[in-house]
Amino acid sequence: MNRLIARFDLHYPGFRLNIDLDIPASGITVLFGSSGSGKTTLLRCLAGLERASSGFMQFGDDLWQDETKGLCRPLHTRPIGYVFQEPRLFPHYNVRSNLLYGYHRIRPEERRIAVEHVVEILGIGHLLERRIHHLSGGEQQRTAIGRALLTSPRLLLMDEPLASLDIQRKQELLPFIRRLHKELAIPVIYVSHAISEIFQLADRVVLLKDGLVAGVGTLNDILTSLEFRVNFGSPRAGAVLDAHVAGHDPQYGLTQLAFKEHTLFVPLQPVAVGQVVRVHILSSDVSLVLGKALAPSSVLNLLDATVTEIREIDQSSVDVLLDIGAPLVASITRKSLVNLGIKPGHRVCAQIKTVALNEELME
């Protein structure tokens, strides 16, 4: 599998970016961190827009930067699509000319992505002859995405492309970004500081803090990590699982999901059997019972789990890290922990009160 290897050491007054990254060049990788953590700077380094005096970057077999050899290929020679935070469309061209700007600058045999296809998935067919300043924010950003795609990039860099849009536009564009990466098979590096975007998009997360990589892993690895808990607090902490739809039970209005050997029930979903849905289980919605899931309970979702780690959070609460074939976190009180005598290695039953579903479906 192709990999993206990047090492940058960049100094600015009051800020240092020091990155050592080796990730698969596939799927959607979200660079996540609070503002000032260096996400955008890292993305600009990947594109060659910022040049670290000590820098190295390799994409698959292609060497793009190696400062030990004085090599740093300029952006226009890298097969990168870049979607900036603002659309940055060219105001002296109409939508069509903006879309075709990059398309005309690559060799015809390199054009893997058809104009009609992009126009169709983006729903901008009716805008082609419009001037840029007659477009809404969402239309501008869709045009900017289309323009980047039409260079048939081998790597798509997106810097919070939805940040300037309202919630409704965001919800319109998120599924599209998911889809374009599936349909066009372009690896995406996506900068975000919005947790909701990670939930919907990420296959992999690179957690950035103060210019350093604080964690790299699958979405669930990162969400259940101590680093995430410490830096991004409890409200959204939890686990994210990609489960299959196993069946529907219209009588009780439930949909049955399968994750590994576990079964989860959620309110009836209009989703075909066999489809994958992404579920989010907040750590505050998980409570623990000793032993196996045998006793009758009003809670439907009972998962057998093994305790792997206990993390002190504050005076009253602890996080219990569980293994259900993937990491899961339960936030319980310290008193409960002592009462139950829970230790790493114990088998417990996790009772899950609420399973949140992402509307967005994945293939």
Add this chain to the structure above:
Amino acid sequence: MDLSALWVTVRLATTTVAVLLIVGTPLAWWLAHTRSPSRPVVEAMVALPIVLPPTVLGFYILITLGPYGPLGQLANMNLAFTFTGLVIASVFYSMPFVIQPLQGAFEAVGKAPLEAAWSLRASKLDAFLTVLSPMASRGYVSAIVLGFAHTVGEFGVVLMVGGSIPGQTRVLSTTIFEHVEVMEYGQAHTISAAMLVFSFLVLLAVYIVNRRFPIHVS
């Protein structure tokens, strides 16, 4: 009216503006985007001709261009009182009127559209020609018009450096001076009125262009 003076004037202004656009574009770009501490020094030097008496500028250029001056030595000839010398003097004299509008336009456009163009496979030159120049076109119009008009209107420098030699370095403004010196008020009136109207029309054009065709930078 002295047609040779008109011809010299137009040739001088056109050449000066052409030189200034070539030299001025990279300089204005540098001034617009550099973080170098030397930027205010360069900006002040570019702006000097606005405040300096033209005779001061003319004096130094005359010395530099003369047979014993550094440029005269370099060219191995006397550049003073020649058309080339006049162009060199005019380039310095009109520099702020070309650099400043360009710098302002480049600052307004910013680097963002260029980065976008590079990400769409445009080389630096390509991005300059197809994105930056059109987006900075208003700055270019102002720079060309003001640079041309200011060169046409110079007097002190051309008199010092050019010496008003008919057919070579005599321009309209120096012609007026000579007419007045020999009391030919009629000829002086003709040229003066023509230049007054010309200058007004030029400025009018600049303001109309700036008003009517604003560049939309979203």
